[in-house]
Amino acid sequence: MNHDAFRSIPPVNTITELISDQFGSAITNEVAGSLAKCVQDQVRQELQSGLQDDPGLLVTRRLKQLAQTLASPRLGRVLNGTGIVVHTNLGRAPVSERTSHAMSTAASSSVALEIDPVSGRRGGRMDEISTLLSILTGAEQSLVVNNNAAAVLLALTALAQGKKVAVSRSEAVEIGGGFRIPDVLAQSGATLVEVGSTNRTYARDFARAASDGAELFLKVHPSNFSIQGFVASPTLAELRDVAVSTGAILIEDLGSGTFVDTEAYGIDHEPTVRESIVAGADVVTFSGDKLLGGPQAGIICGKGRLIDEIAAHPLARAVRADKTSMAGVAETLRHYLRGDHETSIPVWMCIAASESSLRLRAGCIAATLDSGENTVDVATSVNYVGGGSLPGQSLTGHAVRLKASTSGEATELARSLRQATPVPVFGRIEENAVLVELRTIIPRDDELLTESMRNVLASLPD
Ligand SMILES: *Cc1c(COP(=O)(O)O)cnc(C)c1O
Numbered sequence: 001m002n003h004d005a006f007r008s009i010p011p012v013n014t015i016t017e018l019i020s021d022q023f024g025s026a027i028t029n030e031v032a033g034s035l036a037k038c039v040q041d042q043v044r045q046e047l048q049s050g051l052q053d054d055p056g057l058l059v060t061r062r063l064k065q066l067a068q069t070l071a072s073p074r075l076g077r078v079l080n081g082t083g084i085v086v087h088t089n090l091g092r093a094p095v096s097e098r099t100s101h102a103m104s105t106a107a108s109s110s111v112a113l114e115i116d117p118v119s120g121r122r123g124g125r126m127d128e129i130s131t132l133l134s135i136l137t138g139a140e141q142s143l144v145v146n147n148n149a150a151a152v153l154l155a156l157t158a159l160a161q162g163k164k165v166a167v168s169r170s171e172a173v174e175i176g177g178g179f180r181i182p183d184v185l186a187q188s189g190a191t192l193v194e195v196g197s198t199n200r201t202y203a204r205d206f207a208r209a210a211s212d213g214a215e216l217f218l219k220v221h222p223s224n225f226s227i228q229g230f231v232a233s234p235t236l237a238e239l240r241d242v243a244v245s246t247g248a249i250l251i252e253d254l255g256s257g258t259f260v261d262t263e264a265y266g267i268d269h270e271p272t273v274r275e276s277i278v279a280g281a282d283v284v285t286f287s288g289d290k291l292l293g294g295p296q297a298g299i300i301c302g303k304g305r306l307i308d309e310i311a312a313h314p315l316a317r318a319v320r321a322d323k324t325s326m327a328g329v330a331e332t333l334r335h336y337l338r339g340d341h342e343t344s345i346p347v348w349m350c351i352a353a354s355e356s357s358l359r360l361r362a363g364c365i366a367a368t369l370d371s372g373e374n375t376v377d378v379a380t381s382v383n384y385v386g387g388g389s390l391p392g393q394s395l396t397g398h399a400v401r402l403k404a405s406t407s408g409e410a411t412e413l414a415r416s417l418r419q420a421t422p423v424p425v426f427g428r429i430e431e432n433a434v435l436v437e438l439r440t441i442i443p444r445d446d447e448l449l450t451e452s453m454r455n456v457l458a459s460l461p462d
Contacts, residue, residue, distance in 0.1 A: 005047050009055040012036045022063060026070055039063065078418075079449055081427040083397050083437030085350045086256075086387025088176075090426060092289040092296070093387075096344040099294060099331040106327035113323050126311075129326060132333040136259060137273045139284070139301035143311050144329055149179050150319035151285040151298030152253050156188035158313035159249055159283070159306065160216045165190045166209035166248075168201040168233055171220040175255070175388060181220055190216070199227055203234040203242050210246035217248050219281075221255035221271070223388035236271075240280030249306065250282045256389035257286020257299070259336045265351050267385065267393045273301060282306055288325070290387040293347035294332030295325045350440050351385060351395070358398040358438045365400050365438075365450050369457060375403045376457075379430075383439045399427075399435035400453070407432055416459065420452035 010018075015036035020029065027035070043058045051058070080090050095103065116123030124130075126143055133142040145151050156165070165185055172194055174180040185192045193214050195205040206217055217239055234242075236252065243250040254276060262270040270291065276284045283306050288297030298319075300310060310316060321329070335341045341348045362378040370376045383397035384390075404410040407429070414434045417425040423445075427436040441449055 005052075005055055006044065009040060009043055009047070010059055012040055015039055015059055018059070018063060022067060023070065035066070039066075076424075078424040078426055079445060079452070080440040081399075081417075081425050081436035081438075081449070083381060083383040083399065083428065083435070083440055084386035085347055085383070085440055086290050086385060086389065087440070088387065093293045094346045095294055095328055095332065096335060096346065098335070098344065099328050102331035103295060103324050103328040107324045111323050111327065113326070125320075125326075129330050129333070132330060132337065133299070133301055136333060136336055137284075137301055138277045139273075140304040141302070141307040143300045143307055143316070144288070144321040144326055145298040145300065145316070145319040146321060147289075147296055148253070148255070148285055148287040148298040149175075149184075151300045153184055153188055154313065154315050154319055155251060155283055155285055155300055155310055156185060156190055156216075156218070157315050158310040159251070160185070160188055160190035163190055163216060164193050164209070164212075164214040165216045165218050166193045166195050166206050166214040167218045167220065168196050168205075169194045169198050170196070170201060170227060170231070170233060171218075171222060173220060173222050173225070175223050181218075181253075185218075196233075199230055200232040201234065202232065203238040206234065206239060206248075207242045207246065210242065210248050215248055217243055217250050219250070219252040221253060221388075222391070223255045224391050226391045236276060236279040236281060243282070244280075250280065252276050252281040252284050254284055254286040256290040256292075256387060257284070258291040258389070260291070260341060260348065262291075262351075262390065265395070267351075267390055267395065270390055277301065283310070287387075288329050288332070291347060291385070291389050292329075292332060293335075293341070293345035295328035297321050297325050297329050299329070346442055349442060353439050355396050355398065357443075361438045361443060361446055362398040362400050365446060365453070368450055369400070369453055371457075377401050377403070379433075379435055381430075381435060381437060383437060395439065397437050397439045399437045402427075402434045402436070402453070402457070404432045404434070410434055413456070413460075416456045417453070420456050422455075423448050423452050425449060425452050425456075 016032050019032040019035055039059055039062045043055055046058055080087055086092050114122055114125050129144055130142045133139055145154060172181050182192050193209050195209045240250055257273050258270045259272060273284055283302035285300050288294040335344050342352045366376045366378050379399045379401040381397040381399045383395040402413055404413050410429050410432050414427055414429050417427055425436060427434045
């Protein structure tokens with residue numbers, strides 16, 4: 001160990017001064033002091049682990065990293081140029097302007113969350129959303145929780161604890177992020193009874209499970225995978241008939257849960273929430289921030305008696321939604337009541353964007369950026385809805401393509417775009433080029449996008 005190096009670690013008060021100089025009023029003297037101790041400790045550890053650098057330099061490097069963290073909030077705005085509409089790693093659905101406004105108002109003020117404005121008496125937290133959802137889906141009652149994973153866990157814990165739950169073998173799936181139906185069932189205290197085979201399951205398999213003691217049937221949207229070929233699965237209506245005749249409760253986890261007919265956009269039919277309720281599901285769960293296009297939330301709709309039972313479970317309090325997301329869900333639902341989702345909710349604006357409009361926008365941006373060296377052009381591409389909805393389904397897209405000479409150069413270019421100003425842009429790499437997909441960018445952001453791309457291109461070495 002190099003003792004000289006240790007002796008030349010700057011003292012805490014020197015580091016504190018450096019920090020105060022660098023960050024000014026962004027942090028208090030007290031924070032600067034404790035930060036200085038941390039930095040000194042980290043540098044000492046680095047030297048202990050064998051690093052040979054100059055201790056003063058190590059301090060400067062640490063402070064530079066800190067400055068970056070403090071200067072650019074990680075959750076600041078970025079543009080989604082990936083061509084995946086509901087992109088989990090980019091925060092899923094951006095909400096509509098009206099929804100964003102409603103959420104911001106609810107966040108910064110008091111709201112009549114649990115008081116009935118007319119009587120002044122305590123009112124139900126879910127009254128408004130429940131009414132909106134009843135109109136839209138025909139469900140008797142609804143409950144909003146933190147996310148759909150919580151919705152499924154809560155519904156099963158409240159209704160299935162200690163009971164047998166029948167699930168088709170093809171639907172005992174993993175959604176991603178550690179959410180696996182068999183594990184969720186185990187966590188809820190239920191016993192999974194797998195029925196049918198991997199590719200073919202029939203209503204009679206559920207009838208047999210019921211006669212063997214299954215008291216619930218769980219139907220799960222397979223989300224991010226599809227099976228093809230020699231396959232069969234019972235419709236929800238068939239399952240309902242078996243459930244009614246055996247006294248079982250029928251729960252459907254819809255995953256995305258759309259309110260819109262997806263076939264109108266040239267993609268396969270995605271079951272709507274209303275269809276599930278009409279077909280006779282007792283309880284339906286879905287996400288707020290996938291195809292609904294609202295804030296993160298999990299929505300549970302269904303029979304009043306069962307929703308009451310779910311809402312009364314102690315876990316309901318642990319996973320309940322806050323006023324901000326509830327205001328956001330309510331405002332998002334109003335778009336579907338008015339039928340203006342296609343012009344207001346970003347997810348549907350993106351899905352509904354016509355190929356010709358995308359080609360036109362890509363062409364305009366490419367023409368603005370091209371400096372005559374033929375490094376920018378328009379590429380026809382493949383886009384996806386994402387978010388575990390409509391697996392295997394794609395939409396034609398048009399992208400602005402920034403060409404590079406090697407794949408390493410393309411990687412560098414993509415990195416620069418992700419750090420671009422005024423707004424970082426997340427594109428995708430295809431061969432030796434970066435594609436920025438127009439489908440997943442709202443037209444009003446085209447100018448910002450152009451500016452960010454222009455700044456990146458201007459900073460490239462000749
Ligand atoms: C996405 C999904 C979930 C989890 O929903 P979150 O809102 O991410 O918690 C559960 N089930 C299915 C079928 C899904 O597609």
